[in-house]
Amino acid sequence: MKSRKEQAEALLRQYNQQHLLNFYHDLTAEAQESLLDQIFSLDFEQVAALFDQRTDSPAQMENELTPIEAGVWDEFSEERKQQEEEAGWQALRSGRVAALVVAGGQGSRLGHDGPKGTFNIGLPSGKSLFQLQAERLLNLSSQAGRTIPWYVMTSPENDGETTEFFRKADYFGYPREAIFFFEQSVLPAIDAEGKILLADKDRISLAPAGNGDCFAAIKRSGALADMKARGVEWVFYYNVDNALVKVADPKFIGYTISSGASAACKVVPKSHPEEKVGIVCLNRGRPAVIEYSDMPREMMTAQNEEGRLLYDQANISMHLFRLDFVEKGADYPLPYHAAHKKIAAIDEQGNPLKPSEPNAYKFERFIFDLFPLADKLAVLQVNRSEEFAPVKNKEGEDSPETARKLVLELHRKWLLEAGAAEELLEGRTVEISPLISYAGEGLHLRISELLEQEQSI
């Protein structure tokens, strides 16, 4: 019988990837086994297919785009607002809503060595992104009288660190049995010749397969079965990196349910034509998102008759999906978007390679490529200053600094609206715990107490 190594050699020969074993003899027995495990876990047919498609990813497809209609929350009558919110609360009270965060990414672009959700944006409280989200969910859960189950998608790279972070923080006060961690899958990075990159002598270069893998991962991991067992009917999906995310927002839930749609997306008007956000629109009449990396310049800058941006509905990565839509999406063969990137690796001699130009392709699926499957997509335009503070870069636009500022400005606004005198807020930084207020409610009786605190409560 062939040894594992011989079996791996035969497999690699078949797909012209023999270089993956170039350093096998330099490795310890344990590292050799680990490398062989990685090789056997790859789908080489898929890798070959991805390589062949790398230049005809969805970006190159013929699109026929038109703008999409959105409900603008601020323009609704008070009566309608109340109705929608009440419908959302009803769903929360009857335990029909779950929250799902896609958190497989690392904070490396922020200079943070760890999962992105563990990042602290420098608020006075020092809370991590995960903690802010947990506390918002806890607040809603206590108001609804039902714990909102929370599904956390990690990646093989950060699962251990993420779960350890939650454990050490005692799950931020969340009931342990209401949190479900599951991993998204990964794909290898491939160079211009179709060779799989080695990150190290014993390690294949793997990257998360994108947030579009989410529904498949939900099914694979048993999270879907868990949702069904709990009676979940709606999944509130969000990105880990928005410091102002209104997790499981009742108004969004109510708006979606009453619209009769099976999927929904929250949007805000773009801040400027080049903002790095996807645009929600129609493609051949079907709901779609065109990602910023795929967007032709004419689309970024096109104007309507009033001189406003024609494509102005920025995707802020908050969606609501009906469970039957999640189930359908789990088996749907989404396309892969190829990205040509600078990816650190080792060269044929085993020396570290720090490319200054893109040297490899990464492949990702995007969750919103499922939107065309929905007959109708509910689109709700909300207030940017209340809901969108993305943390993407170390400095400048969409950085911890801009996000922190947005959170503190919003909390200041809440206090003013609750009746705090402007002079009292002068020179103070007050941060309001999401455990006390989810969206500015309930503050009027507590102003003096809040302002007694030095900085945060």
Ligand SMILES: CC(=O)N[C@H]1[C@@H](OP(=O)(O)O)O[C@H](CO)[C@@H](O)[C@@H]1O
């Ligand atoms: C593939 C994907 O989900 N892209 C999303 C996502 O962008 P990232 O740069 O991948 O974080 O979040 C943006 C909002 O923060 C949204 O506008 C965009 O469409």
